[in-house]
Amino acid sequence: MKFFLKIFFISYLKIIFGCLPPAGLYNPTYSYSYGGIPQSYYGSSSIYYPHHRTAYRSQQAQADTVLADDSGNLNCPSFSKNCKWSNTNEDELEWNILAASEEGLRYLSQLTSFNNAPDPDAAAVITTTGSRNVWEAGYLLSDPIPCMRIPITVTITAWRTSTNTMNDEPQLQVCARNVGSTYAPTNCQPVTFKNGITTTVEIQPPEEGTKGVQLVIIGNNFIAPQGSALFIQDIQVDNANQECDGENEILSNTLDDDKSPLTKGSNTFNVKSSKFYKKSDDQKKSSSSNNILDDICTTLSCNPAQSSTCKWYAQGTESWEKGQSSRRSNPLTGVQLSPIEGEKFLVASFRSRKPESYVMSSDTVTIPRDLGKTLYYCFYEFINTFGSKVSLCKDSEGNNCFYESENPKPSDLLDRNRQWSYNCVPLPIGQYEVYLIGSNSGENLGDIGFAASKVTTDAEGLNDIC
Structure with a gap:
């Protein structure tokens, strides 16, 4: 009897220790998102600490099971997936996937007043290490939709680092413009948000709503002397699939068809061409x-x-x-x-x-x-x-x-x-x-x-x- 008890006890210990990560080694089972991120990025006094992604992914991202590669769907629960959003090649600043941005990860420790933190795999970020001109911005363009006859609602979760004054904080706005347009839209809607709180804005159609349209997410006002960061995540677009009068030819905003998809190790999104804001x-x-x-x-x-x-x-x-x-x-x-x-x-x-x-x-x-x-x-x-x-x-x-x-x-x-x-x-x-x-x-x-x-x-x- 004692022999069987010893066998049972030894087997039990092997099972217990077999489930734990070895001392000093990273085990992906226990830290899916943060295994490659040094703890020093978050600061010793930070209110944000690495934990499993399900603990901080927003309810919207968890509930949204529709992938962005569906026809006409501009939803983007995670930028590491095949989202239909891309940088332009004519702006001053770039949106990066947070997990691939060392500066973005460092800025996480400066976030305050939020209930949930950005997911490094799902979020996109603009960072600066010093003061930039007020007009310098990063533009994120959606793939074209055939038309926009009625307003579209865009829902975003956003965060920004705190600055000395509210005037120095990064700003976020969403616009709509016609495909191929070379002028800045004047119907942009500012996104007034609190860190980690989902915000919805209504975007009015551009001048020619019956033609191809792109949505534009703009981050700007990075004028803080010490630098700043703006994070976005969980984009949801409603009313994007609208009935149009016949088939409208829309221009692709892709330079090359053989561009490789964005990966976690990439520094930026696929650069796609769009004349917008900057004068050619x-x-x-x-x-x-x-x-x-x-x-x-x-x-x-x-x-x-x-x-x-x-x-x-x-x-x-x-x-x-x-x-x-x-x-x-x-x-x-x-x-x-x-x-x-x-x-x-x-x-x-x-x-x-x-x-x-x-x-x-x-x-x-x-x-x-x-x-x-x-x-x-x-x-x-x-x-x-x-x-x-x-x-x-x-x-x-x-x-x-x-x-x-x-x-x-x-x-x-x-x-x-x-x-x-x-x-x-x-x-x-x-x-x-x-x-x-x-x-x-x-x-x-x-x-x-x-x-x-x-x-x-x-x-x-x-x-x-x-």
Whole structure:
């Protein structure tokens, strides 16, 4: 009897120790996601520690069993899978899979105030080691969908490192644009999120919703001196499969069909071509073509809220929006009417009591010295908020401006009675980009409206060169 008890006891010990990892060695059974990540990445006092992925994967990722390689499905529960999202090759920053980003893993220790942490295999990250220009951003493009007739909802879980002030925090926004478009969309929707909390935004269709459309996720405002990081995970897109009138030919955003799929060891996503936000060399050279007046007219007279071919580009963390008469706004300080019936316009909407600026830049224009006449840029503007102004400048900071609207006095607001004004200002001689800047001192909340009109040879706006 004792002999059988000894045999049973020895067998029991072998079973117990056989289930445990050897001392000092990594066993994938106990740490699937973090076996190759040194503990030092997380910091000794970090509130985030390695643990099994099922402990922190969001409920959305666990519940979403539909893979993104299904036809028309843009859901992406994990970026290490075959998601239909990719970097562009013309942006300043890159989205990386978190597990392949050493800096991203280091930044995990700086995350605060969250219930669940990013999954290194499932999350994507943008990191910087120092301050970057405010307009430098990373763009993530979806595969094209045939059309977008009605709004699409996008759900994202996001995190960002804390900074000294809220103005220094990385920002996230989602947009829609037509395939092959070379201008920045003006209907971007900021994603206001808390770390680890799933957030949903509604994206309006682009100008030509019946043609091929791509969704764009933008991370920007990496201006913190010490560097910063922005994480996203668990993308879910609803209403992407919409009925279109016939088959619309959509352009692929892939450069090469033989690109290898993204793997965990890759540093970035497959780079795919998309002209977006950045001005191409061909566009810059166009301003030096023989017909200078046509170039000036085409660039400055085009209303980016009305046409998808305008050569205007969003800059900075805040984007001008497309407005129309049906929009909801403050009845006293908001823009509710179009300057011309039926036409759209740009709106800079100030909703917080902090100084802000909305910036757009044109393509490069050349105003020759030997033209023999002065050219005037004519436009509509709406300002009914004390502390707000519209500026037209040669630089994004507003240091070299050739037009600044007067800050309306409280007594002026009654006389204006929420009306658009029409102005024609002389264009300076030289080669430059025109920066449209809508700014607010933070004293009052409200809107600024702007609509491009034409380029003329007289201050009254009668002799159109177009």
